[in-house]
Amino acid sequence: MNFLYDISAVEIGQHFYWSLGGFQMHGQVLINSWIVLGLIIAFAVTTTRDLKPVPEGGQNLAEFVVEYIRDIAKTQVGHDYLEWTPFIGTLFLFIFVSNWSGALIPWKLIELPHGELGAPTNDINTTVALALLTSLTYFYAGLKKKGLEYFGKYVQPTPILLPINVLEDFTKPLSLSFRLFGNILADELVVAVLVSLVPLVIPIPLIFLGLFTSGIQALIFATLAGAYIGEALEGH
Amino acid sequence: MVSLAEGFGFNTNILETNVLNLAVVLPIVFTLGRDTLTSMLDTRREKILGSLRSADDRFKQAQLELDTAKAELATANDKVKDIKSEGRKTLEALTAEQSSRMAEVATRFAGLKDETIRLEEEKAIAQFRKQLVNVAFEKAIVGIQSQMNASLHRKYIDAKISLMTSRL
Numbered sequence: 001m002n003f004l005y006d007i008s009a010v011e012i013g014q015h016f017y018w019s020l021g022g023f024q025m026h027g028q029v030l031i032n033s034w035i036v037l038g039l040i041i042a043f044a045v046t047t048t049r050d051l052k053p054v055p056e057g058g059q060n061l062a063e064f065v066v067e068y069i070r071d072i073a074k075t076q077v078g079h080d081y082l083e084w085t086p087f088i089g090t091l092f093l094f095i096f097v098s099n100w101s102g103a104l105i106p107w108k109l110i111e112l113p114h115g116e117l118g119a120p121t122n123d124i125n126t127t128v129a130l131a132l133l134t135s136l137t138y139f140y141a142g143l144k145k146k147g148l149e150y151f152g153k154y155v156q157p158t159p160i161l162l163p164i165n166v167l168e169d170f171t172k173p174l175s176l177s178f179r180l181f182g183n184i185l186a187d188e189l190v191v192a193v194l195v196s197l198v199p200l201v202i203p204i205p206l207i208f209l210g211l212f213t214s215g216i217q218a219l220i221f222a223t224l225a226g227a228y229i230g231e232a233l234e235g236h
Numbered sequence: 237m238v239s240l241a242e243g244f245g246f247n248t249n250i251l252e253t254n255v256l257n258l259a260v261v262l263p264i265v266f267t268l269g270r271d272t273l274t275s276m277l278d279t280r281r282e283k284i285l286g287s288l289r290s291a292d293d294r295f296k297q298a299q300l301e302l303d304t305a306k307a308e309l310a311t312a313n314d315k316v317k318d319i320k321s322e323g324r325k326t327l328e329a330l331t332a333e334q335s336s337r338m339a340e341v342a343t344r345f346a347g348l349k350d351e352t353i354r355l356e357e358e359k360a361i362a363q364f365r366k367q368l369v370n371v372a373f374e375k376a377i378v379g380i381q382s383q384m385n386a387s388l389h390r391k392y393i394d395a396k397i398s399l400m401t402s403r404l
Contacts, residue, residue, distance in 0.1 A: 054285055060277045104262060108253040111245040191254070199251035207261045 014115040026123055028112055033120040036097050065093070069222070076226025077233065080145075084229050087137055091130060092222035095121055099184055099214030103191075103207060119184050119214075127181040131173035134225040142232030150232070172228060176221060183217045 016027040047058035055063050069089035073081040076088070102119020110117055120126045142150035154165040187210035194203040247253050 054288065055281060060281055061273065064277060064280055104258065104265065106253055106255050106258050108247055109255070111243075111247050113243050195252070195254045195257070199254075200256055203254065203257050204260055207257060208264075211261075211265065 016112045016115040026115070026125060028115045028117050029120050029123040029126055032098070032101070032107075032117055033126065036094060036101055036120060039101070040093050040097055069093075072219070072222055073226050076223055077230040080233060081226075084137070084141065084226065088222050088226045088229075091134070091225055092218055095130070095180065095221050096215060096218035098126075099187075099218055100211065102184065102188060103210045103214055118188055121180055121217075122185045122188050124177065124181045127177040128173070130180070130221070131177035134176060134228060135169065135173045137225070138228040138232040141229045145233050176224060180217050180221055183213055187213060 018025045018027040018030070043058075044062065047062035051059060066089070069092055070081070070085050072092065073085040073088045077084050098119045098121045102122060107117035139150075142153075146152075154162050156165075187206075190206055191203050191210060194206060250256060
């Protein structure tokens, strides 16, 4: 019995804690975030070092990615989309690379004293940070464009809806963070559980499913962030 | 077996680390991703090349048009010069003609003037003559009337008659 328990044991809620100024931090998440950032920065630097009028190879890929992100921003934000493209693009790239790195890189080869490496987005702290940044950004966008008149949207179309409108500002980051966190953690858990039960072949389709949902989640997060910004910007 | 390791290290358990599954997944993802990506990037590159080429073509065409326009401008300039010189020529011809006509008119006027003066002179002379004759006649008549008497009258008539007969 103990043997079966050991086979099916999956680590969850174990963290590699770092403490800094009285705060406990999840070290494995930070390490993975840095790795993801390094990957993205390395990609950006290597592909744009030698720019040509007719894009070749890496430059072509980088331009394709930028165009894709710009299209997302354009369709969601609308008129002044260029100002918000970097933010949305950062969200998309960070989440996408995080999710895929979690699914594709065999992190379990490396052992930590506690916890295990994985996608940075499988930690609620990361997703909440991203969602709160989105909230800040759309508030900033609205206030910058309309000043204090921005708060007039809370009594639109009728003051009766004021509580719901206020509530929306809380539900937006909540849903953003929990959706991403839940999806990624679930993906990784499903794969991890299956690997511990049936180590070969069976997890493969689920890894592909995980890749698919990971990409979708990145797209959804970026799209929703753009939509919120666009909503804050749209005038009455 | 799963163990909560105390410290950094490498997990060498192949089954536990999911390496074999990933060894299957990664090549598939890479090949699929590379194929779709390369085709997408190639079409994108072709599109960019095409637009660059068409822009180049348009530039060349525009240059050609510019050249023809420049040539047209040059011919137009030549034409303008021609027209200017022609106009100057005609102006000169016209002024020459004008001056010659003026001279002609002047001479004609001068002739007319001389004629008129001559005519007036003649008229004046004729009138003067007539007046002179009239005055002579009047004086003769007065003289005749004052000196005429019967014997003289008869003499005169006789002389006239004899003149008439001699003439016949």
